[in-house]
Amino acid sequence: MKRVTGIGGIFFKSKDPKKITEWYQKHLGLNTNPYGAGFEWYEAPDSSKKAQTQWTPFPETTKYFEPSKQDFMINYRVENLEALVEELKKEGVTIVDNIETYDYGKFVHILDGEGNKVELWEAVD
Template structure:
């Protein structure tokens, strides 16, 4: 039987796509011909996974204004947060939940970005 193998992309409308792509390239370090591309071949974590999560209200997405959030995996959250600070990017908050470390920021369109360093395999 055919099956879903992973997240193929996130597509949304913005006022200035080129400026948004430049922000993702310059601030987050991800680039590609059609927008930021994330090669899974570079993932080194044990049993890496993506998640599609649903919420009954927008509390977790605040202060984002888009009605959705983008979660991006990172290999060294502390180092990445330090790089963001050096670029003058405001990090809204950070947390260590044991299974993962998190940091949050907003992109130039008000989309909340969650950075996630996976620290444990997915729950069974």
């Protein structure tokens, strides 16, 4: 079973998410949107299958990264999230919440070996 297939997103805390997003747009040319910026790419071996990596600044007061104490969180793209969660449970990995489903995919949060919150995403591209 495949586990992680790519980086789904990079999220970090910012004093002013709107301002930092504008900075990245102006100075580094990111094609921004209300959620940050998306980077499209194509999955191998099927080079016709489009995918996306999300870049998003969060308010520095966000509780979204808790229980981790870090100022960032990485989102990993996965296949078959339900099966992966069952395997991770068997391996003793801490599952933070229940799988949630949205029109753009399924999500769940886990803690890595150092207590960093990690987001797992089965995307609907």
